[in-house]
Amino acid sequence: MATQQPSPRLPDLGQRGEGWVAIQVVLSGLIALVGSLGPAWGGALRTAGIGGGAVLVGAGALFALRGLVVLGGFFDLKSRREEAWLVAAYPGYAAYRARVRKLIPFVY
DSSP states (O other), rough: OOOOOOOTTOOOOOSHHHHHHHHHHHHHHHHHHHHHHHOOOHHHHHHHHHHHHHHHHHHHHHHHHHHHHHHOOOHHHHHHHHHHHHHHTTTTTHHHHHHSSSTTTTTO
């Protein structure tokens, strides 16, 4: 079986791409950790904390959306690297990829 040389634009992050999975696990863990650290305050301080958190979540969502539009996003990079490996390993994968959506069924 012939091996395909990796694209210079897409970092491998390990022989089998385990670095991509490690980054994904770390980011998911950080999100879970931050979500579990809710404030134990009361009164006006709690209201201000909730309001400030809502503003930060909204700003983060806007930045994430902009990042997806402008940069193509983390999962797109990861999936392109994985698809390059699948095309090299399985001759019929290119035809499969042409008829099946990448991440979100019927959308993308």
